[in-house]
Amino acid sequence: MKSPLLSVRGVKTFYGNIMALGGVDLEVFEGEIVTLIGANGAGKSTLMMTICGTPQAREGQILFDGRDITRIPTHEIARARIAQSPEGRRIFPRMTVFENLQLGAAITDFEFFAQDLRRVFAMFPILEQRRDQRGGTLSGGEQQMLAIARALMSRPRLLLLDEPSLGLAPLLVQSIFNAIRELNEKEKLTIFLVEQNAHHALKLAHRGYVLVNGEITMQGTGAELLNKPEVREAYLEGTTRHQ
Amino acid sequence: MAAAMPERKLDVAGALKDAALAAFVAFGLFSLVLGLRTEQSGLTSALQLYPRPGLLFGAVATVFAGRFLIALLFRSNLLADPARFIPPQASKGIAFIGRYAGIGLLVFALIIPVIFFDNRYLLDLSILVVTYIMLGWGLNIVVGLAGLLDLGYVAFYAVGAYSYALLAQNFGFSFWICLPLAGILAAFWGVLLGFPVLRLRGDYLAIVTLAFGEIIRIVLINWQSFTGGPNGISGIPRPSFFGVPFNDGPDGFAATFGLSFTPSHRVVFLFYLILALALITNYFTIRLRRLPIGRAWEALREDEIACRSLGINTTHTKLTAFALGAMFAGFAGSFFATRQGFISPESFVFHESAMILAIVVLGGMGSQLGIAVAALVMVGGFELFREFAQYRMIVFGLAMIGIMIWRPRGLVSHREPSVHLQEKKPIPAAVVEGARQ
Ligand SMILES: Nc1ncnc2c1ncn2[C@@H]1O[C@H](COP(=O)(O)OP(=O)(O)OP(=O)(O)O)[C@@H](O)[C@H]1O
Ligand SMILES: [Mg+2]
Numbered sequence: 001m002k003s004p005l006l007s008v009r010g011v012k013t014f015y016g017n018i019m020a021l022g023g024v025d026l027e028v029f030e031g032e033i034v035t036l037i038g039a040n041g042a043g044k045s046t047l048m049m050t051i052c053g054t055p056q057a058r059e060g061q062i063l064f065d066g067r068d069i070t071r072i073p074t075h076e077i078a079r080a081r082i083a084q085s086p087e088g089r090r091i092f093p094r095m096t097v098f099e100n101l102q103l104g105a106a107i108t109d110f111e112f113f114a115q116d117l118r119r120v121f122a123m124f125p126i127l128e129q130r131r132d133q134r135g136g137t138l139s140g141g142e143q144q145m146l147a148i149a150r151a152l153m154s155r156p157r158l159l160l161l162d163e164p165s166l167g168l169a170p171l172l173v174q175s176i177f178n179a180i181r182e183l184n185e186k187e188k189l190t191i192f193l194v195e196q197n198a199h200h201a202l203k204l205a206h207r208g209y210v211l212v213n214g215e216i217t218m219q220g221t222g223a224e225l226l227n228k229p230e231v232r233e234a235y236l237e238g239t240t241r242h243q
Numbered sequence: 244m245a246a247a248m249p250e251r252k253l254d255v256a257g258a259l260k261d262a263a264l265a266a267f268v269a270f271g272l273f274s275l276v277l278g279l280r281t282e283q284s285g286l287t288s289a290l291q292l293y294p295r296p297g298l299l300f301g302a303v304a305t306v307f308a309g310r311f312l313i314a315l316l317f318r319s320n321l322l323a324d325p326a327r328f329i330p331p332q333a334s335k336g337i338a339f340i341g342r343y344a345g346i347g348l349l350v351f352a353l354i355i356p357v358i359f360f361d362n363r364y365l366l367d368l369s370i371l372v373v374t375y376i377m378l379g380w381g382l383n384i385v386v387g388l389a390g391l392l393d394l395g396y397v398a399f400y401a402v403g404a405y406s407y408a409l410l411a412q413n414f415g416f417s418f419w420i421c422l423p424l425a426g427i428l429a430a431f432w433g434v435l436l437g438f439p440v441l442r443l444r445g446d447y448l449a450i451v452t453l454a455f456g457e458i459i460r461i462v463l464i465n466w467q468s469f470t471g472g473p474n475g476i477s478g479i480p481r482p483s484f485f486g487v488p489f490n491d492g493p494d495g496f497a498a499t500f501g502l503s504f505t506p507s508h509r510v511v512f513l514f515y516l517i518l519a520l521a522l523i524t525n526y527f528t529i530r531l532r533r534l535p536i537g538r539a540w541e542a543l544r545e546d547e548i549a550c551r552s553l554g555i556n557t558t559h560t561k562l563t564a565f566a567l568g569a570m571f572a573g574f575a576g577s578f579f580a581t582r583q584g585f586i587s588p589e590s591f592v593f594h595e596s597a598m599i600l601a602i603v604v605l606g607g608m609g610s611q612l613g614i615a616v617a618a619l620v621m622v623g624g625f626e627l628f629r630e631f632a633q634y635r636m637i638v639f640g641l642a643m644i645g646i647m648i649w650r651p652r653g654l655v656s657h658r659e660p661s662v663h664l665q666e667k668k669p670i671p672a673a674v675v676e677g678a679r680q
Contacts, residue, residue: 052552078554090549092542096660103542106535107554132660154554 003066005030005190006051006082006158011060011070013043013050020046022214023060028158028192033184035193035201035222037235038211044194045087047211048162051192052084053077064158079107083156087163087194089147093136097127100135100146104153112155120149123179140167144176152183159183162194173197177204198235202226210235254318261318262311269306270299277302345612348619352518356511366510370517370582372622374575377521379602379614380528381571386600387609388528388537389564390544392449395436395456396599399429399569401463401591403576408476408586409469418482422577429573430566432459437565441558444547456596463588475587482581484512513582520578524571525611531567533661540564541609541661605646607653616654 004027013021020043028034038044050057053074062070069077083104092100101120105113121128124145130138135146144164151159161180165173177200183189195201202208202222210218210231218225225231278299281290352373359365378400385393406425410416416424440451463470470476483489489496489509496512497504531537539560542550551557580586602621606613621639628638646654 054548054551073556074548074551075554075556078552084552086549086552090546092545092549094545094658095538095541096662098662099538099541099660102662103538103550103553103555106539134658150553 002029004028004063005065006192007063008047008051009061009063011047011050011057011062013046013055014058015046015055020214021050021057024211024214024216026209026216026219028190030190031184031188032207033180033191033193033205035195035205035208036211037195037198037201037208037225037231039234040196042211043214044211045162046214048084048086048160048192048194051077051160052082078154081155081157082160083151083154083158084160085144085147085151085162085164086160087166089143091135091138091143091146091150093134095135096132097135097138097146098131100150101127101153104150106154108153108155113153116153116155120152123152123182124149141169141172144168148176148179157190159189159191160194161191163196164193165195165197165200173200180204198231199226202231253315255315257318258311258314261314262307265310266303266307269303273299273302344616348612348615349522356514360507360511363507363510366507366514368623368626370510370514371626372619373514373517373521374579375599375602375618375622376615377517377524377575378572378599379606379618380521380524380611381568381575382599382603383568383606383609383611383614384528384531384540384571385564385568386603387614388532388544389540389561391440391561391564392445392452393565393568394449394453394593394596394600395459396452396568396572397591397593397595398436398456398459399433399572400576400579400595401459401588402429402432402569403573404580404586404590405463405470405476405576406573407577407580408479411480411581412476412478415480417486418480418577418581419485422574425577426570426573429576430570433565433567433569434562436569437562441561453593453596456591456593460588460591463591471587473588475585475589477585479580479584479586481509481584482513482516513578517575517578517582520574524574527567527571528611536560536563538661601643605643605653607650607655607657609658610653610655613653613655 006028008024008026011021011024012019024043024047026034026036036044036047046055049055051062051069053069053072053076057070060070061068064077064080064082067080069080069082092103095103101117102113105116108116126142127145127149130142135143138146144166148161148164151161164176164180168176180191180193181204184191193201193205202225205222208220208222208225209216210225218228218231220228226236278295280293280295282293283290352369355369356366359369378396382393382396385391385396403425406428407418407421410421410424411418436452436455440448443451464473466472481489484496487496487499488494489506489512491497491504495504496502496508502508528537532541539550539555540563542553542555543557543560543564547557550560579590583590598621602617603614605621606615606617620642624642625639628634
């Protein structure tokens, strides 16, 4: 078996004295979609941010493509081609859509820019129409698309998505998930996805992890987790009954 | 228009109520302070009370009238939204002015020396205004673009001025050699300040930069042997026209160019010099905004964490902002030194930093034109009120409050995108490449 693209080993992250992650182990292999589900405050976003180096892990190790990235600064991690669409989107509100995308491409060779731009506009046509509009005046869903598009502009090898479906109408959720699947299938992009929408996420993902209070309690393929009674009870109540 | 009208009805009763309340409070406050005069009288030196009903009435009436007018304006919604009572033609006109104001101002600036050749006072004032415009544009890189609140900007102005003065006096370097050196030295100090404040933002950054400005000034005062201490440095070489001095001798500017000698030649030269320096600052800022580094500054202002996770080195980004901002202050400082011929720490007090920052903030944080207008209004306005020295801080304060109420984001708050794409449909590769430089 080949070695994982991302491997997180015994990572502990603290906010002051409060431990948010208590020794997390997980692996993401090249070409996979891996999802992380968990309740509010479980530490999902913290794990995402720890992979990106803000905050840095106090203990444990994070390897990306065999390289230890635990202690290197955030911008170096980004240059190793890990892109993130963070929680809360964090787009640049006073800058236009186009400028946001330019900033996404800050670390790529500029010969790719035109081509990448066409690619993300094809994926999210609304962004092309809104190209000269300020990021802050986009609707929530448009901002989400911009955050994903901006992350893609850096030609990542690993894309981290933190709750991409947050606050979106069901139809849009579907189209975001379709876009994620397409990215994975057509472009072989490796994706690590944090979701509240556990049903969708587990159906989409090859594998999944469940995070409870900063520790991984379960793992398995998407289908396995979907069928576990504990998972159903804790994260799929309500959703499954209607499906 | 008609739809917007109904809210605009005069609420006289409400305003009267407000005014009566204010007058009542004023009466309470003033009845003892203004209404009574105490005097020590006679041998017993007992305190005698004299009532002053006229003065008291006058003060209360003024408060009543003032409060009534203000309440009327606000209650009737006359001022809440200026767009409401500006007819569309007028706003179109304003937009038109906005588009050409920059060019208009530039042309006007270029012909100032022609129009006011004999008006030494106005020429000097213009030089002052343009100096502040340049300082405003320089600080704008740090505050407006990179979003780093710097309250000690005058320190770099001082570094530039002292570098020029010391280099010119000790080594006899000409202005054109000193200018870049002063800029480099100021930039160096900018980086020195930048390092310790890398992790700070907002209020904390402001406090540290404020302290830094004071430290530089205090060093200048106390390092007698090097800087001349509080006495400053005098006899700084005056500027020459690329080697031709401005004097009435046979080698002087007037004789060389077959003109009759007048001291105005030097002033006009100084004016064009500072104008050129300011325009260079402007040009660089506009260019930089379109380069990756300029975009990184703006992104830093918007969201530092997002910046880093896009692979932007925020340390470099901040340091370059500090360094470039400081460099332009250094240029302005050398100009200041050569123009005055004399510098002392007194020229570099906190008040100057505050003034420059006010120009940037009132101008709209990031708008080049807004800053130019703000500098013109502030420096020019300040000068207009010179005769009423004791009132000018009041007027100044009122103007600031006014701007905060009606233009909370500055005179020109619109942020011009760094790239414009006219065509909507295809993305021409040339445009994309041009945008990325
Ligand atoms: N900057 C911070 N300072 C202190 N505590 C923090 C900080 N950020 C997060 N925490 C705490 O760490 C824990 C994990 O938070 P985190 O944001 O990772 O949760 P999450 O799983 O992403 O939750 P959600 O699903 O609500 O987004 C929470 O208890 C939170 O209060
Ligand atoms: Mg979260």
